[in-house]
Amino acid sequence: MTLSHTDQPWPTTGISFGGDYNPEQWDPSVWREDVALMRQAGVNMVSLGIFSWGLLETAEGVYDWAWFDEIVELLGENGIAIDLATPTAAPPSWLLAEHPEFPPVDHDMTQHWPGARLGWCPSNPDFRTHALRIVRAVAERYGSREHVVMWHVSNELGGGNGHCYCDVSAAAFRTWLEKKYGTVEKLNEAWGTAFWGHYYRSFKHILPPRGNDSKNPSLMLDFDRFSSDELLDHYLAERALLKEITPDLPVTTNFMVGAEPDAVDYARWAPHMDILANDHYTRSPDPVPQQDVAFSGDRMRSLTTDRRPWLLMEHSTSAVNWQPRNRAKNPGELIRDAISHVAHGSDGVMYFQWRASRAGAEQFHSGMVPHAGPDTKIFREVTALGGHLQRLAPVLGSRVPAAKVGILFDNEAGWAIRRGVKPNNFLPYGAAVRAWHAAFWRRGDGVDVLPPWNDYAGYDTLVVPQLFLVADDTAKRAEEFVAMGGTLIVTPFSGIVDENDQVRLGGYPGAFRDVLGVWTEEFYPLQEGETFRLDNGWNGREWTEHVHVAGADVIARYEGGPLDGEPAVTVRAHLGGGRAVYVSAGIDGDAIENLVAGLIEPDRGPVSDKIPGLEVGIRETDSDEFVFLINHGADDAELGIRGAELLTGRTVEDSLVVPAGDVRVVHRRKAA
Structure with a gap:
């Protein structure tokens, strides 16, 4: 097998298959068994060196390359490509002992102690210096190896150091704010600091949102933005160094894209990735985990405007170890999950990890080779999957067709919902987005889950679920979408605040009020256990509103309760054939499916036909x-x-x- 990173657009010649390989956890006598089993299973790429910093650099500037040289050569001899990591996710114990200021600090000013992952402050320039030293050393030694086919920067950035509230971060935050706003007067206006008398006279008076007390939600939102930018800046520093040394190698880092707001703003990170990569794990309590697989793929694919294939960098062969109750996968589920990721646009199937660990924090996380060894259900399914992926080689480079349904997803909207107190504090952003995605997924419709700033052209239907924070440009483009004949669906608690997290006055849902032809006077959140019913038989919970019609037609009204007879679901027809639908109530999944089937896709037939x-x-x-x-x-x-x-x-x-x-x-x- 000949591997070259100079003449292939994808890092492997077929669909990438393998996982994180951590040979440092095992005696070298195990390594040859590993590569023999990899060949048996059809593995063609492994991610190597993710947590190896302390074993490669034993003291500042002192390196032990012998063991790593051996495994790099062994993989190459067996035709297994390497996705080589910069090991900056795991700073060495000697470094943290010399620099106890490096670990992140929580909002209550409690400093993290060594022992977890990503134990460093993203804003600390001294840590950056040490990190770039090991990156340069690894890149110069291994970047020219023919079977090193891509770079894997750090690991799940933000998944352990998403926020740091230390004094170094505070100073960096003030610099970030001054660059964004220019003057403290503009910051005061954007944050509404007159409330509670929090007006600032100087940027030097501003602190991160430390402590457990209520804080200005605009401040907290900007701190979320800043924290994402600081981690991106670290990624870009490593990327720039790697490109300097190995300009032809693709560079990526592994995202953690799911249905809830992300650790960092992946949609804004995506343009800086040569290959988009994602880590995805289903949740044990999830009633429909296969829909969660589809949702993550639909989001990953839509992070780019050209819908290019992405790489599933991590998922699990069976149970994970970090949930309250960790469900093992049923027979065949390993293969179904993997093939579903490929169906939704991934050109790779990678796992954490190759061999289940004997020790450490994730010793009960499943692996491609479980504790019981290769004579197991898991490894037999892994081997069967490897054969499937080899036979799917013609799929490599193909793309999922453009969908007719777009669902907007924005991390800033999700961050803004969970920051600060709300009328109902039990409205998880991801649940609303997934509920609408599920309605189309069950019908077999293709769905793109896209950032608000992507192009809406080509979609027939655009769903805006619980998009609490909406910029003026997004609202304008939604109106233009309707004017061009599209169907817009806006759901509760959307368009409420602007990009500064300030309420849009004049009635909810402020950003979409005109296009919808309605305005809401007051929210009527439901109490725990309460439900509502509409006059067309639809039911729901959690949320209702007192809606006034201003040009729209009523589809359904509230039945009973304080809003009896008031509009609940409306539609406004626009010139050019477009329609704007407002769902003011937290209707359940069956009602959402009925709305989609009856109003959006009446010619498709019921779900029962599937x-x-x-x-x-x-x-x-x-x-x-x-x-x-x-x-x-x-x-x-x-x-x-x-x-x-x-x-x-x-x-x-x-x-x-x-x-x-x-x-x-x-x-x-x-x-x-």
């Missing part, structure tokens, strides 16, 4: 189409389709049976 449990995804090139069929159900699924089934190698003439719990991928040529 094969239960069968997820269908499509990737395509100009000439070819790949249909992914993932049967999450308990029964075999049969559907009419023609083409070449890639996983079994069979030709499908008229219909195909997808066994319960299994997957199939049909390759077919597009009509000329």
